[in-house]
Amino acid sequence: MSKSVLTLTPVEAVACCSPVTREPLSADAASRISPLLKALADPVRLRLLSLVASHADGEACVCDLQEAFDLSQPTISHHLKVLHEVGLLDRSKRGVWVYYRVQPAALADLAALLGGVAP
Amino acid sequence: MSKSVLTLTPVEAVACCSPVTREPLSADAASRISPLLKALADPVRLRLLSLVASHADGEACVCDLQEAFDLSQPTISHHLKVLHEVGLLDRSKRGVWVYYRVQPAALADLAALLGGVAP
């Protein structure tokens, strides 16, 4: 049931490390963590994540999200895919609509990794 | 990426926002925060930051840092510059050597922004 190391999403990998300020990060750990930060390191994706997280019921339809940006629909879809692939956003399709919600532990674990509090 | 808030480094800008999960991040705030995440979103820079932060006395000489990587000296120098420019690392030259240390509030503020605890 538990996934092998190879199939860990970046989000799952983050929970395994002590804070970056406590001891030197291994090259391996850094390589597993950086995709998560890369996913966050785009203004559009940061706003998408924030919009989803602060939306009523903790989830948001793609149709709601697109309105907030002056970008094409494929571009928004691409950014959501990036956030989903690293494990920051969960996807569920209901009818014609697709809803995204934040993976709760993801941001907390990342914050712990950066902020110095062990997970 | 317009530099509308001219005198604030990304690190300083981060301290101004409520957590991403609490309310939607403005386009402006996202643009000011993402450079900080971009700086962190590279495995070499993550390790550099971690090495500096966990080094004795909280600071490390470039000469110490280079040994940990199989990269050229200019490449390490470039990555340190990126971390320095966004305000994550402080620089001080003593004699021939240059020492870097972590800007203490930087990671804590970022963690608060992501983790849901207001700064």
Add this chain to the structure above:
DNA sequence: CTAAGAGATAGACAGATGTCGATATAAGGC
């Protein structure tokens, strides 16, 4: 004053990334 070493800068280049328009897929309404 000249030489040597630490670190920064400049320029070049391959590969990654963000964006678009066009098209595909899939579900619901007629």
Add this chain to the structure above:
DNA sequence: GCCTTATATCGACATCTGTCTATCTCTTAG
């Protein structure tokens, strides 16, 4: 069945990024 609407995928493009080699600047030793 066919049409409409919501979302994903594809392919192309310009820009950004990480790395290198070569060179420059600054500091100390002799």
